[in-house]
Amino acid sequence: MLRLYDYSDSGNGYKVRLLMAQLGLDFELIEKDILRGETRTGEFLRLNPNGRVPLLQLEDGTCLAESNAILCYLAEGTPYWPAERLQRAQALQWLFFEQYSHEPNLATARFWLRHFGALDPLRQALLEQKRTLGYAALGVMEGPLGKRPFFVGGRYTIADIALYAYTHVADQGGFDLGAYPAVRAWLERVRAQPRHVPMLPA
Amino acid sequence: MLRLYDYSDSGNGYKVRLLMAQLGLDFELIEKDILRGETRTGEFLRLNPNGRVPLLQLEDGTCLAESNAILCYLAEGTPYWPAERLQRAQALQWLFFEQYSHEPNLATARFWLRHFGALDPLRQALLEQKRTLGYAALGVMEGPLGKRPFFVGGRYTIADIALYAYTHVADQGGFDLGAYPAVRAWLERVRAQPRHVPMLPA
Numbered sequence: 001m002l003r004l005y006d007y008s009d010s011g012n013g014y015k016v017r018l019l020m021a022q023l024g025l026d027f028e029l030i031e032k033d034i035l036r037g038e039t040r041t042g043e044f045l046r047l048n049p050n051g052r053v054p055l056l057q058l059e060d061g062t063c064l065a066e067s068n069a070i071l072c073y074l075a076e077g078t079p080y081w082p083a084e085r086l087q088r089a090q091a092l093q094w095l096f097f098e099q100y101s102h103e104p105n106l107a108t109a110r111f112w113l114r115h116f117g118a119l120d121p122l123r124q125a126l127l128e129q130k131r132t133l134g135y136a137a138l139g140v141m142e143g144p145l146g147k148r149p150f151f152v153g154g155r156y157t158i159a160d161i162a163l164y165a166y167t168h169v170a171d172q173g174g175f176d177l178g179a180y181p182a183v184r185a186w187l188e189r190v191r192a193q194p195r196h197v198p199m200l201p202a
Numbered sequence: 203m204l205r206l207y208d209y210s211d212s213g214n215g216y217k218v219r220l221l222m223a224q225l226g227l228d229f230e231l232i233e234k235d236i237l238r239g240e241t242r243t244g245e246f247l248r249l250n251p252n253g254r255v256p257l258l259q260l261e262d263g264t265c266l267a268e269s270n271a272i273l274c275y276l277a278e279g280t281p282y283w284p285a286e287r288l289q290r291a292q293a294l295q296w297l298f299f300e301q302y303s304h305e306p307n308l309a310t311a312r313f314w315l316r317h318f319g320a321l322d323p324l325r326q327a328l329l330e331q332k333r334t335l336g337y338a339a340l341g342v343m344e345g346p347l348g349k350r351p352f353f354v355g356g357r358y359t360i361a362d363i364a365l366y367a368y369t370h371v372a373d374q375g376g377f378d379l380g381a382y383p384a385v386r387a388w389l390e391r392v393r394a395q396p397r398h399v400p401m402l403p404a
Binding site (some may be wrong): 049050056062063064066067068069070072073076085086089090092093095096097099100101103104122125126139140143146 | 249252260264266267268269270271272274275278287288290291292294295297298299301302303305306324327341342345346
């Protein structure tokens, strides 16, 4: 059986859990508490030298890291991954945008606000920068979502799954989606997909 | 003809230029000086709302952003992109690692040191953090490169191209590769590939 090393509160992990639920894939979930350093132990670093979750372990023991690479692997040959070359590249464009321009701002702001009390001056200054860059990323999403229902090829793909993960909890990082109506309408469309599951168990 | 909007000193742009040289693809190069804000003009933002280079414009006018997505698009069906599903996922794992754990540290440190004089206190504190994280990323690369010639499937792929771009100029960001002999040997192997071109014209 597939094994997923994950941290429940991780949006990156949620991407993989959501796709696996929608694909109907069974998997064993192994919780690693990043706040307790459980992804930095010698044992875990042998599985992923980069010390991060989510990490997917295949049945032969091979480990695959990086949430968006795991999404691509699992989605290949399914309706969640475009069959056409340019659309695949466009989906990848959004996946790289998510990891470079979106997640480091929205997810990191959320993590700090949820898990740290008062921020030190460096983090406080960085938080303001992340606020600016995070809103810029939401602005980049608002444009295309005002014109089409999903990011690529008119249908729900892993590009939507990847961007949904931290956008739907943007408020937990102090982001207000009020000025992004197309993003909010898209969040509803993603939530309405068959076999959708929430980030954390109710 | 393919058109590449790029900034000569960008390692992200170099990835695309290197692959296109190795594939023997002709393209029109349009220089955009990011230091003069040329990627933030209204005209350019219509091509890429995220305001970044490299940007590949296809013959039908479609624009594709994100250096690593462009690499995947161009490499499909060529020896630079693995034909096997797990190897493709492993290549993507390294591409996402590059954009999340490597480039934001090595490339940003290099950019600041090359283009700014004295760093303000926030940037100085961040530079120290980037130093730590950048060396950690080099450590993650050192492990597998000590055991195999290239990152994926025993052959040179776009995973190598993506990671070569900012690793081979790591010294310009103040990184010393002395403690990473496997990385240094791999840089030589990449440089020895057929039709290799340097980052900047001699």
